[in-house]
Structures are given as C-alpha cells and as structure tokens.
Amino acid sequence: MNSKLTITILIFIRFLHVEAFVSAQKSGDNKREAYSKSWDFSRQRIVVLNAYHQKYHWADQLMDGVFSELGDKDKYELYIEYMDTKRCSDSIYYQQLKEIYLHKYRGVKVDGVLACDENALNFMLQNGDDVFPEVPVSFCGIVGFDTLLLKGHDLYAGVYEGFDVADNLEFIKRVHPQVNHIVFISDSTSSGKALIAKAENIEPQFKDKLTFEYLIHQHPDSLKKRLSALSETTAVMWCMYVRMPDGSFISTEQSIDFVTSCTHLPVYCLWDVVGQGVVGGNITPPFFQGAGSAKILKRILKGEDPSDIEITKSLLYFKFDYNQLEKYEIDLADLPNGSIVINRPTSFWQKYSNEIVWILFVLVVLLISVFTLIFLYRKSRRAEGEVKRKNTELEDLSSNLKLVNQELKISKSRAEESDKLKTAFLANLSHEIRTPMNGIMGFADLLRGEDVTKQEKLDYLGLIESSGQRMLVLIDDLVNVSKIESGTLELVESKFELNNLLKTIFLFFEKEVKAKGLKLKLKNDPDIIIVRMDRTKLEQILYNLLRNALKFTHQGSIEFGYLNNHGNMGFYVKDSGIGIPKEKQNVIFERFVQVNDNRESPKQGVGLGLAIVKEFVDLMGGKIQLDSEKDKGSLFVFTIPCEKIVVENVAVNIGSEAIADFK
C-alpha cells in the first residue's frame, strides 16, 4: 500500500516537472518570439547533421567549410549533430537517433538542415518529414548521387561528390608507364561501395591498358598478404578502408599507414587523404563540399526555391605529396596543370621571407639612421668649423676694433692735444705780437717827451729796435711755417765762408748773452772753410737754436760751433740751461710744442722754432739730434751734407773775448 502511494506521488511529481518544463519551454519560446519581434535578436537555426564523427579528418575538413560560411554567430545558431555512422550504422541506431532528434527538436523552430555525407542525407530522406517537417535541406558528400533520390523532396538541394576514377587511372598510366594492373581497396561503407561501383563502370574503358582487381572488405591479414605479393607493374588505389570486417573503425591515417606498409608500390587515392602516405590523386576536397552546401542553404534561407537550385558536382583537383613524388621519381613537370603539391620543401626565402623582410627593413632603417647621423655629424662639424671661423673672424675684428679704438683714442688725444697747442699758440702769438708792439708804442711815446735826455733817447731807440727785431723773428717764423705747410720751401745753395757766418751770428748774440750774465762761446777752426749749402737756412737754424739757448739758460754758458767731419758738416749748440725732460724730447720738434712751464723764465715764443729747424735740416738732407738733461743743459747736434773747401792754418779773427773763451 505504502509503495503504491509512493509511486503515485513520484508520478505526480514527475508530471509536475514535465508540465513545468513544457510551460517554461513555451514561455521561453514566447519570450524569444517577443524579443525577435521587438529587438530582432532572432538568428536562423540550422541543424548540421554530420554523418561521421569529430577528429575524422574528412568530417573535420568538411565542417571547416561549413563554418567558413555559417560562422557568423549573430546570424546563425548552429545545432551540430555528429551521427557517428562510420562506427555504428545499424537500423536500431538510426531509429534511436531519430527519437533523440524528435525529442530534442520538438519545440525548436529549425530554419534549415545541412546533411553532410550520404548517411545524413539518407537519414533525412527517410525521417526528415517527421523530425524536421517542412524544413529545407542542403546536402554534400554524396558519392553515388542520383537525382531520383530526391524525388518527392522539393525542399532538397546541394552538391554531390564528384569522382573521376578514369582521370586518376590516366594519370597513373602516364607517370608509371610500366603499370598494367590496378588494385582497388575498399571497405563495406556506402562511400567505399559507391567508388568501387564507379571503378567497375569504367573498367571496359581501360580494357587494353589495365587490368582491375578489387580488394573489398578484406581482413587486414589477407589484404597484407595480397598487397605484398603484387608485381612491380601494379599500382594501388585506396578508395576507402576504414571499417574493418569485424565492424571496428580505424582512422584514415591508420588505414593508409597500414596499406603503404604492406607494399612498396605507389598508392593513390580518390579522397583527400594526401599527406598521409599516398602519392595523391584527383580528389574532391571536403572543405569545398561543406562550404558549397552551406552556401546553397544560405540561398534557400534568403528565399530562393530549392527546386530552382541546380545540383552540381563538387570541385575536383589533383593533389600530391611531394615526398611521395620524390620516392617514385615523378617529375613535377608531369603533373597536370593546377595541381596542388603539399610538403614541398620550402626554399630559404619561402621559409624565412618574413624574417628576411623584417631584417632588411630594420637594416634599411639602421642604414638610414646611420647615414642621417653621419650627415648630421658632418653638418655639425661643418657648423662647428664655421662657428670657429666666425669666432676667429670676430676675434680678429674685435682686435682690429681694439686697434682702431686705440688709434681713435690716440687720434682723439692728439686732436685734443693739437687743439690745446693751437689755443696755446694763438695765445702765445698774441702775446708775442703785443709785447714788442707795446714796447715800440711805449718807448715811441716816451721819445716824444721834452725832458728826455740824449742817452735815454738812445736807450729807448735800442729797445724799440729790439722789439722790432723780435717781431721780425716772429714774422720770419710764421712765413717759414707757411712755406713748409704749402710745400714751397726751396733750397737756395751758394758758396760762402762758414767762419764768417758763425762770427756774424756770434756778434749778433754776444751783447744779449753778456747782458744776461752768461758766456757765449764759438768753437771753430782757424782754417778758411768754404761750403756750398743754403746759407740763409743754416743761419736761421743756428739763430733759432741759439735764441732758445739764450731764452732757457739763466747761468753758465752757451756754446756753438761745428765739427769738421769728412763729407758732412756737423754743427752744435750747447747750453747750461734748464734742459728738456726725457719724456718731452721726442715731441719737442713738433709744431707748437713747448716744454717749459714758466718755472724759471717768462713765457716767450710760439713753439715754432724747433719745428722750423727740423724741417730745414731735413730739407738740407741732414739729421738733428738732442741730448738734454733737466736742469743741466741741452745739446743740439745737426749734420748737413755739403761740398766744402778747407784752406788750412789761416787765423780768423772772430772777436777777442769769444776767441779767448773758445781756447
């Protein structure tokens, strides 16, 4: 009783679960509908029914083709079903698959079905109306396709698997001319059987060229036995050998490995198992089949009528394994046009092209950088050199400017000095004119007096005369300077007796020297010396020098004379006066320059005497020198080149006192 109750309760709970599940499913569907209407979240639901299993290389490549077309997750919701019929394909299994799909898809609105490979298409043809009613179907991977298959199935379209066994045999015959026997290996799968049927169909075509042998559904041992016994004139065609007679399944890799280990003969294929040990063949690539059927399904989903779509053969191409071509010495040139060759050894360039391109790029960048750096370095060196050159130029310019500045300073100070000298000269000139003029005017006025004695008159007249003389000297100096300035000074040479001239000069100064309490000495020879030179200028030179000596000597003596040297006449004027400081001696011969600061003598003269002396000596081709010491006296020596005639030992009377002093 209790157990009955428990079962009833459990059934009730189960019922509640199922109801809840169904209502949840319905509400989910309703919600999905609502979303798809308002937000357009809807995706087209596609069931991909693959006859085989994952990691079966054919199925995987085919699915890659499908995904290449239906991979957009925003557009398509894929329900992928691997039927695994290579490993299990009895009727009970198919029936159970049907029930599963019925259950699984009962509430799902499926928009389309992709039936990949024969077992999937056959399943759909038989059960599609129940499991996916009114759903369009696109198929691929069908070996033995017949349009009759689709009779009464208007929603079906797709691509079928193209095989060209004859093309393969023609190729084998061409590259292996010795081959006259072909062995076809197949299992009991529908694909294998379909291929064998195709081979049988073309057998008459090769009647005179090849004999056909079919090794179908063989146990590996017997297959091995037969394969190892084949003659050298045989080639092997691997059609399909994955299901063993005991119903077990092996992979294509295992199968080909086994077959190629049983024989050293070339093994060809009709499926894309190239790369697993076969030479190659005219094959149909599963990728294109998957992609082709997916494309057709997309067209149907967009509204195209499946019955309007032509059912075409899938693409075929020759594909070879380079290693096997090498092994059987098949020349690449013998391959059909457009053949694909895998495992081809890559050249160094193919292998490392990316790296090489990058290295080249980096090298180019480095080279550009290096050249840019060299360019910039050179430019900077040039700029440095330019800067150095400019610096040197600037330094030169600066030192030149300094020199110019110094010269300007010197010129300025000279100009100032000259200005001062000219001012002093004008003052002196005025003084030099006024003093004698005042003397003349004053004494002339005194002469008019009635009570002036005779002696006084004579004294006044003497003073007027000396004042006039002083003015004459000034006028002479000015005239000479103006002649020097205008360049009109000329030498007027004549022959004269030198001692007479000196005597005259001596007499001229004697009285004045004495009056000042000084001694005047003339040093000369007793001979008669006749010279040829400009007498007036010599006279003027000696007058100027002696006048200065008289002016600046306040005690002692004044001496003048000559030294009768060979060729030149050397004259001198020597005094024991105030002397000329060393620092002034180099400027003393310039115009207007005066040294004495009226310490010991009132100012006289205008600073032209020595300038005239120097000009005259220079004009006469001579030289003048000064040796002087402050407070000790001065010695002026000058030479004049001249012709001279000496008449020896003739006594000359040049004044008693002077001669006495001279001796």
Ligand code: ADP
């Ligand atoms: P000044 O008319 O002033 O004498 P000078 O050219 O003859 O012009 O002389 C220039 C200056 O040289 C004089 O002012 C004086 O200072 C100095 N001088 C010339 N001769 C002598 C000398 N014998 N003794 C001292 N100073 C002299």
